[in-house]
Amino acid sequence: MSPTPPPFPASTVLGYPRIGPRRELKRALESYWEGRSTRAELERVGAGLREATWRRLAELSLEGLPSNTFSLYDQVLDTAVLLGAVPERYLAAGDPYFAMARGTEGLAPLRMTKWFDTNYHYIVPEIGPETVFKLDASKPLAEVREARALGYGTRPVVLGPVTFLLLADPSGAALDRLDEVLACYEELLAALAAEGVAWVQLDEPALVADRTPRELATAGAAYDRLGSAAARPGLFVATYFGDPGEALPVLAATPVEAIGVDLVRGGAAALPELPGKTVVAGVVSGRDVWRTPPGRALAALAGVRADRVTVSTSCSLLHVPYDVEAERDLDPGLRGRLAFAEQKVAEVVALSSALPSVPAGEGPRGAAVPSAPLTAPVPREGRSPYPVRAAAQAEHLRLPVLPTTTIGSFPQTGELRAARAAVAAGALEPDAYERLVEAEIERVIRLQERLGLDVLVHGEPERNDMVQYFAEHLDGFAVTRNGWVQSYGSRCTRPPILHGDVSRPGPITVRWASYAQSLTSRPVKGMLTGPVTIVAWSFVRDDLPLRDVVLQVADAVREEVRDLEAAGVSIIQVDEPALRELLPLRRASQPEYLEWSVSAYRRATSGAGDRTQIHTHLCYSDAGEILAAIDGLDADVTTIESARSGARILGAVGGFGRGLGPGVYDIHSPRVPDAGEVEDLLRATLRALPAERVWVNPDCGLKTRAYEEVEASLGNVVEAARRLRAELTDAGR
Ligand SMILES: Nc1nc2c(c(=O)[nH]1)N[C@@H](CNc1ccc(C(=O)N[C@@H](CCC(=O)N[C@@H](CCC(=O)N[C@@H](CCC(=O)O)C(=O)O)C(=O)O)C(=O)O)cc1)CN2
Ligand code: MET
Ligand SMILES: [Zn+2]
CATH class of the missing domain: 3.20.20.210 (TIM Barrel)
Structure with a gap:
């Protein structure tokens, strides 16, 4: 090529979506992975998508x-x-x-x-x-x-x-x-x-x-x-x-x-x-x-x-x-x-x-929203210091040492997805759909009882996605039918569009949580997505500073926490897996972000009484970079990804002084860990943390897994916890 290239084209894009306008690539990948089609067929779908993209870009001039x-x-x-x-x-x-x-x-x-x-x-x-x-x-x-x-x-x-x-x-x-x-x-x-x-x-x-x-x-x-x-x-x-x-x-x-x-x-x-x-x-x-x-x-x-x-x-x-x-x-x-x-x-x-x-000259550049001082007042902390809360919760919940739990979702079945699609198409009555969801909740509760888990979940079967579901039940958001964006591999999300002031017209999760609790005498953990994550995984209006938007969402979550508590739910998890993701890339901007994001989380959760145990969940191993902020969330129990990164995270989080559940089962892989392997991870945890503070749980939710794997894996997790619990009780006698 000549040392002087031809002039650069006058218009371009740096890259384009590739999953396909109707998620053709997702379907082709999953079909290939399941052995229903060949690599050559997969390649053909890819070639078709590339061709369609070039043609479209060219048509658009x-x-x-x-x-x-x-x-x-x-x-x-x-x-x-x-x-x-x-x-x-x-x-x-x-x-x-x-x-x-x-x-x-x-x-x-x-x-x-x-x-x-x-x-x-x-x-x-x-x-x-x-x-x-x-x-x-x-x-x-x-x-x-x-x-x-x-x-x-x-x-x-x-x-x-x-x-x-x-x-x-x-x-x-x-x-x-x-x-x-x-x-x-x-x-x-x-x-x-x-x-x-x-x-x-x-x-x-x-x-x-x-x-x-x-x-x-x-x-x-x-x-x-x-x-x-x-x-x-x-x-x-x-x-x-x-x-x-x-x-x-x-x-x-x-x-x-x-x-x-x-x-x-x-x-x-x-x-x-x-x-x-x-x-x-x-x-x-x-x-x-x-x-x-x-x-x-x-x-x-x-x-x-x-x-x-x-x-x-x-x-x-x-x-x-x-x-x-x-x-x-x-x-x-x-x-x-x-x-x-x-x-x-x-x-x-x-x-x-x-x-x-365009006339040459200086002009304002970029779309950065002018930042205003943090005006929204953070309400006075409603909760007592941790030791007071912990005592109230222990009294109320009466959990064993090394309590076992899961992160919230259980496998999303094809039947439920198809039923949701049928409701949207007007082919299934909402009542019939709700009975399906109830049946799934009952199945998940019975499964957890049979496996012997201590703190149960309802399994999130009513949710298409942990963010989109909340957006569908809050004012100020719109959702799309087909606005898919690749998250990883064949997995996609439809980020909701947060276009107006956010408010909560009514309770969102209370009926499902109450229904689940009505089926069992064990505590069922209520399950909410936190304000930072809801905003991080949405497309957000750009006429307000991000923190003000997040605080509006925090108020909606706060109302939901209150209603769950009033309905008798004694453990409430508020997930913030995207807390790390929104961390500004430049260090100079990080402290300000961490300050408002943590205060938004506290605003969402601090309406709960001392007896109500607040859990949070973060699922990325680089949590180490924002440890002080995670500590600042002041949750009674924090569950984090750990199975893959091993004990690395333990030293760092050991200082929290509150409940901690380092994941012992890598849910990102279809592999079933055996009880011995989970036991080894738990032993490593117990070397770093006092037993009274340790929770036993997987790395993240189970929605992308199959029931077979989940049943086997959770069975081994409970088994490992029981072995260690027996040792601890013997030692304490
Ligand atoms: N928003 C978000 N970001 C996240 C996560 C997350 O859970 N949510 N988790 C982390 C990892 N990222 C993930 C992103 C997506 C999925 C995922 O499982 N996505 C599903 C779609 C989830 C969904 O919206 N499901 C809908 C629509 C499902 C669907 O495809 N329906 C069919 C019809 C139904 C059928 O017959 O199967 C269709 O529209 O064609 C539903 O359940 O209702 C997928 O790609 O398959 C998992 C993890 C980080 N970021
Ligand atoms: C990406 S974090 C997922 C948390 C959610 N409660 C679940 O179990 O699916
Ligand atoms: Zn997670």
């Missing part, structure tokens, strides 16, 4: 079409495969790719964690001394050829080397392997150039978080080296999810020809002048569903001082649904304010044609 944004599971896993970082133990599996993603018989999958501050999850690459990096460029090359056969020139999108290594090991230690990895990227660039590719996009979102001077220097050196490659396409380095800050001048000093900046989340900081560069200006948000105010976007574009400006999305459109036109049930007034992926592409194209007429 988008100039720069991306490729390699499709993935059968995850783009980070694809990058590991691209670089040959496939751990040896997976090579013998029937399908090593999916073995890494999901595990197989006797082989645990690679770890999975959150993609920056989104609800998307990526597979964490495993890099060890034995890793031999070796390029396998077949996927990006095949997609380039596939698009070309359809008549489209594309820009392959590949995760950049710096972010790849930082995702593999956030400590930065894997950056030591940069030279080896860069050799693969050089080879990739040469192969793409030989294929006639004009531009390649290397994604470097890690550059919007705080980076050490060494990391920044490493990034600069990496792009100096890639930029000086003899044969290569034009280099476009995309930063997104925030302000690249100091990374921007570093990139600007390298030979890369184009730099992507997120002008929606990038904040108000003025962009430095970037002479000689193309700026790919992300002015259409890839993280929300609101139409872009043209004035705001044009002003942001006008503030860019560079050789050339391309209009783009702030990040990949992976995080938004396909098409708002499919949502015929949405209130037309609201629908008119919304833009999903297709509409956002149209906005990019429209802005790009408006661009030449």
Whole structure:
């Protein structure tokens, strides 16, 4: 390729949804995994989705079409495969790719964690001394050829080397392997150039978080080296999810020809002048569903001082649904304010044609909501200090030492999902549906009694999703029929749209909790989703500071807590799995976030009396980063993921001084742990924590598992708890 690439296209998007407008990929994946179809059939569905996407983008007159944004599971896993970082133990599996993603018989999958501050999850690459990096460029090359056969020139999108290594090991230690990895990227660039590719996009979102001077220097050196490659396409380095800050001048000093900046989340900081560069200006948000105010976007574009400006999305459109036109049930007034992926592409194209007429000069940049001081008063704590509460709860609940419980959901059956769909289609009476839910609750209660669990749950059969269900019962939210967004692999959510002031018209969960409690003499734990998580997993209005929105939701949850308590529910769990996820990427903004998010949680839960035991649940192993905040939630019992990360978390959380349930059963895998294995984990826990404070529970809810596995696994969990309980009682005699 020539050292001077052709001009960058005037409009583009950084990436596109890939699950399919009707979740075609989900169905194809699950069918393949269940052995109902072949790998070739799966590949055909993928090819069809890629073709439909390129055709649609071209029809919408988008100039720069991306490729390699499709993935059968995850783009980070694809990058590991691209670089040959496939751990040896997976090579013998029937399908090593999916073995890494999901595990197989006797082989645990690679770890999975959150993609920056989104609800998307990526597979964490495993890099060890034995890793031999070796390029396998077949996927990006095949997609380039596939698009070309359809008549489209594309820009392959590949995760950049710096972010790849930082995702593999956030400590930065894997950056030591940069030279080896860069050799693969050089080879990739040469192969793409030989294929006639004009531009390649290397994604470097890690550059919007705080980076050490060494990391920044490493990034600069990496792009100096890639930029000086003899044969290569034009280099476009995309930063997104925030302000690249100091990374921007570093990139600007390298030979890369184009730099992507997120002008929606990038904040108000003025962009430095970037002479000689193309700026790919992300002015259409890839993280929300609101139409872009043209004035705001044009002003942001006008503030860019560079050789050339391309209009783009702030990040990949992976995080938004396909098409708002499919949502015929949405209130037309609201629908008119919304833009999903297709509409956002149209906005990019429209802005790009408006661009030449934009007067140059400074303008306000970005869509950051002006932050107001925290005005909402946090109500006075209703609850006594922990020791007082703990005594009242012990007296009231009379639980054994090492009480066993679960995190809330039991398997969601196909029958229930089909019944919900039938109610929505008008083919099933709501009464009949409610009887089905009651029957499922009874089944779950009886199962737990039979297994011998101490604190029962109703199993959440009435919920399509732990956030969407609450959104459907609160004012201020709208939900979609088909607004699916990929969360991980084949799993999707329909994030609700929080568009107005939130309030609770009436009790939401009380009838199901009371029904469950009426069936048994053991305590049944009420189950709510916390305010931060409800907001984190929704698309949220941008005319109010986030904390004010969260506090409105907290008030609704507070009312529900009150009603549950009044109905005789003596244990209430308020889940906050997304507390970590919303943590700002820059440290400077973290204390303020943690302050208001924790106070929102306390606002939601502090209406409960001392006798009522409040549980919380967080299910990611990186909880270690926000320990002080988790402690600040002041829940009587905290359950966290731990089965996979082992005792690592225990040392850290041991200081809480309240109840703690480190998960002893990894629910992300179909594998059934045996009682001995659970016992070992419990013994490790008991070495770190006093027995009176330890709870015995799985890592997370059981909704994605099958009844068979759950029954066997929970049986072993109860068995292990009983063995240790017997030892403790003997020792105490
Ligand atoms: N919002 C959210 N984010 C989260 C989690 C979570 O639980 N919720 N958990 C963590 C992990 N992420 C997850 C995300 C999704 C799912 C999940 O199981 N999603 C389901 C969909 C859940 C749902 O909305 N179900 C609906 C609709 C189900 C459906 O597909 N119905 C059929 C028709 C029914 C049938 O015949 O099967 C259809 O619409 O075509 C329901 O039960 O009512 C899926 O992808 O399969 C699990 C974990 C982190 N983030
Ligand atoms: C992602 S956290 C899930 C918590 C919820 N109560 C459940 O058990 O499914
Ligand atoms: Zn969980």
